[in-house]
Amino acid sequence: MTGGHQDAIVVSGLRKSYHGRPAVAGLDFTVRRGEVFALLGPNGAGKTTTVEILEGHRRRDGGAVRVLGVDPARGGSEWKARIGVVLQRADDLTHSSVLSVRDWVRSVAAYYPAPRDPDEVIELVGLAGQARVRAAALSGGQRRRLDVALGIVGRPELLFLDEPTTGFDPEARVRFWSLLSRLARDGTTILLTTHYLEEAERLADRVAVVAGGRIVAIATPQTLGGRASATATVRWTGPDGPHSRRTGDPTAVVRELAERFGGVVPELVVQRPSLEDVYLEMIGHASTGTAVGRPETGRPA
Numbered sequence: 001m002t003g004g005h006q007d008a009i010v011v012s013g014l015r016k017s018y019h020g021r022p023a024v025a026g027l028d029f030t031v032r033r034g035e036v037f038a039l040l041g042p043n044g045a046g047k048t049t050t051v052e053i054l055e056g057h058r059r060r061d062g063g064a065v066r067v068l069g070v071d072p073a074r075g076g077s078e079w080k081a082r083i084g085v086v087l088q089r090a091d092d093l094t095h096s097s098v099l100s101v102r103d104w105v106r107s108v109a110a111y112y113p114a115p116r117d118p119d120e121v122i123e124l125v126g127l128a129g130q131a132r133v134r135a136a137a138l139s140g141g142q143r144r145r146l147d148v149a150l151g152i153v154g155r156p157e158l159l160f161l162d163e164p165t166t167g168f169d170p171e172a173r174v175r176f177w178s179l180l181s182r183l184a185r186d187g188t189t190i191l192l193t194t195h196y197l198e199e200a201e202r203l204a205d206r207v208a209v210v211a212g213g214r215i216v217a218i219a220t221p222q223t224l225g226g227r228a229s230a231t232a233t234v235r236w237t238g239p240d241g242p243h244s245r246r247t248g249d250p251t252a253v254v255r256e257l258a259e260r261f262g263g264v265v266p267e268l269v270v271q272r273p274s275l276e277d278v279y280l281e282m283i284g285h286a287s288t289g290t291a292v293g294r295p296e297t298g299r300p301a
């Protein structure tokens, strides 16, 4: 297997079945150090299974995996101290606990050689007001933030986040995004799964779309499915009402409109397919077994 020390994660030919049914059917991807990489895909696509194998929580049936240069199936405590994990399924031990938020973060920090300051982490995840509250008394979204605090307090080089913002209110989500951006700026490699396309678009350097245990596409959010070069729709409002035109050259259309209107084009909008548009198209093709085409051959605007 190839993969230099610039790679945080190298996966090739990864396979895993449950009771003879493939959940992961031959995955290949690489996550570079310092990268934020998102796995997108419908329910049951195999994302959690993949992440759990990379974390060393689940055995694989086949393929090769290196996480920070180590096979997760053989990762010892030194390796575990270098990764941070926020599982999808909530940890009942933490959540039913009579220990306070601060007690939890402090006691988990004690397991790591170079932890972050627990009070700083509590502040970072927005739980400063709940530091003395028993974990069991937190709301669902607050518990999720505690999970995140426990995942980052060890100052991991690599952070796994499985649907981290499920249950967050919009303000908490935006706050969490800036926290992740800050971790990424500090050099933390991040692998996340999410169902929120806006989250992937805001955070990820690259996204992999997974369906049926296979990778359908890997690209930057901006270029996935040929988004950046896809046919655009130009909309504007004339004296007789709203208009729209699909075009491969929106600049030319806008120039023509600007001339026609003698300057400002009323209610001018130029739209390319959204990440959601290309994602849904890919998933639709993957589930019907059709090859994935470029969006310009796909849905009308």
Ligand SMILES: Nc1ncnc2c1ncn2[C@@H]1O[C@H](COP(=O)(O)OP(=O)(O)OP(=O)(O)O)[C@@H](O)[C@H]1O
Pocket (backbone or CB within 6 Å): 018, 019, 022, 023, 041, 042, 043, 044, 045, 046, 047, 048, 049, 050, 088
């Ligand atoms: N412990 C298990 N035992 C049996 N089957 C399982 C188990 N875990 C997952 N599966 C099955 O494997 C497939 C992939 O599941 P997985 O949880 O990896 O998908 P996912 O992409 O994370 O989905 P979601 O978005 O719903 O979290 C599904 O068909 C699921 O039912």
